[in-house]
Amino acid sequence: MTDKKITPSLLNKYKADKHKITMLTAYDFYFAKLIDECGCELILVGDSLGTVIMGYENTVPVSLDEIIHHSRAVKKGVSRAMIISDLPFLSYQASKEDAMRSAGRILKESGVNAVKLEGGVEIADTIKFLTSHGVAVMGHVGLMPQRVNQMGGYKTQGKGPDSRKRVMDDALAVADSGVFALVLEGVEHGLASEITARVKVPTIGIGAGPGCDGQVLVIYDLLNMAHAPLPKFVKIFADAGETIKKGVNGYLCEVRDGSFPPKAQ
Known part of the structure; x- marks a missing residue:
């Protein structure tokens, strides 16, 4: 763990040194503070807040105002990690x-x-426009949740030759557009490793195997706090969901049986 403020240049050094980069989502002050204190390099205010916070079916309905609202809260809890916010669908x-x-x-x-x-490929010129005007941009190729209706579900990308070429072309175009890092989501593992070797910027994988320069997960998934079935690639690192239920049930029981609050001594 470093106490240095995380910057794109430091991420490039991590890639060169083969130092694995970590990224997690956060949507509020307290989670962001905890994640930052643990030493996670990147914090994503993801449009995944649509499903885990807002209860939407997918990320499509998430608005710009919702992203900004949660980004403000996250920013207040972070001192060293680099914070990235998703641009929501059709924004x-x-x-x-x-x-x-x-x-x-x-x-x-x-x-x-x-x-x-x-x-x-279709968004590369837009990224160039943003980066040429001083906006730091992270790219995202492979499985794109905002396009779930077009893609017909959450399917691994890059399995067949046509899909493989499309994902590679997308990755190369976005990597050359000025992004400081590139998320590879749901990409066939061998292809993700090949992309990582070919592009100069760090790659952050999610469901894309161990060959990427770093990994990202939704914080609610790894803590088993999701209300929907977890993707196969997710590992539960702590069962916070059960811990919360235990605490809530304990409170309910003691209030109902009269043992909380205790009688004055």
Whole structure:
């Protein structure tokens, strides 16, 4: 763990040194503070907040205002990690100017360090436009949850030759567009390793195998606090969900049986 503020240049050094990079999602002050204190390098205010916080079916309905609201809270809890916020669906696709306005709102109104965009070849010029105007951008290729309706579900990308070529082309285009890092989601493991070897920027995998420069998980998943079935690649590192239930049930029982609060001594 380093006490240094995490920056893109430090992430590049980590890639060169083969030092694995860690990223987790956070959506509020307290979780962000805990994650930062543990030494996680990157904190993502993900549009996954739609499913784990807002109760939406997927990430599509998440609004820019919701991202900004949660980004503000996360920013207040972090002193050293680099904070990245997702640009939500249809907040950046219509034009470069739309993307700049959306990114500008997030950065200026919340104080986070960077934004993340889903997309490949078709979004590379938009990323170049943002980065040329001083916006730090993280890319995201492979499985793109914002496109779940178009993709027909959450399926591994890069299995067949056509899919493999598309994912590789997307990764190379985005990596060359000025991003400081690239998320590879749901990418066939061998292909993810190949992409990691070919691009100069750090790759952060989720369901993409151990060959990436780093890994990211949704914090609620690894703590077993999700309300939906977990993806196969997720490992539960602590059963916080059961701990919370135990605490709540203990409170309910003691209030109902009269043992809490205790009688005055």
